[in-house]
Amino acid sequence: MTVQSTPSLDGLTVGDIVAESSFPLTRDSLVRYAGASGDFNPIHYRDDVAHSVGLPGVLAHGMLTMGLAIQPVVDWTGDPGRVLDYQVRFTRPVPVDPDLGAVVTVVAKVGALDADAGVARIDLTVTFNAVTVLGKAQARVRLV
């Protein structure tokens, strides 16, 4: 683990890809998130409960997907405290297969730049099986 230097706003152009990452989720990841967050809704670890409410199987917590999707941006800025604002819309579920898991992919792109405020808007494209699972996923980050 190394602390990166903070990127400069000057070097950025709208549309630049600043970070990309893939997150392989397993059922273990969901149990870990349940414990860490306190969200023990059984649809995130029990197939029988998920099936009983009409779901195909256990789903990842939406807040887990939101939480991991910002990490490539945190790594790029070098400091989690540089995230000023972060929002998402939960548009599609991420089913996590007991054997195969699920891979969530994140691409972070510059959406807008505010040079006076020293703030960049980073737009996230978050996909599972080539389908977008978060809508309007945007973070405002303070740069130098």
Add this chain to the structure above:
Amino acid sequence: MPVERKYTRYVSVNPAIQGRVFPAVPPYLVGREKVREFSRAVFATNPINFDPEAARAAGYTDVVAPPTFAVVVQEATLAQLLAEPDAGIDFTRVVHGDQRFSFSRPIVAGDELTATVTVASVKSLGGHSMVTAESTIVDASGAHVVTATSTLVVRGDE
């Protein structure tokens, strides 16, 4: 993901809860190990999330929580809203629609945080209700740390 369920009576959210401010929930003390545990769970790798020395070198008093850690502090306020007797929110019909965190500063281990929820809006859309709950989280000095905003979609009868 739609959930199949049949109800004979129409269940709806009481529009009069719009603007309601709930009492503050008891303070949440942010522990260093909790921050580390949550950081691991969201695949954080930044040393500022784990190592107090790295955090101090970056100007913080202790390890910094990942942005979405605020949901852990917000959670009690949403439970309060769902339990409100006259709100008419059937939690079995609730789907998390949108989430937003707006920070004045990041959450740091050692913070004692107090959250207060306001119902910002109640809207109807195609038979569903959309409830937007805004939880304001302040530190022990009363200074704003983060506002966590959730839009809950409460499904009406199909």
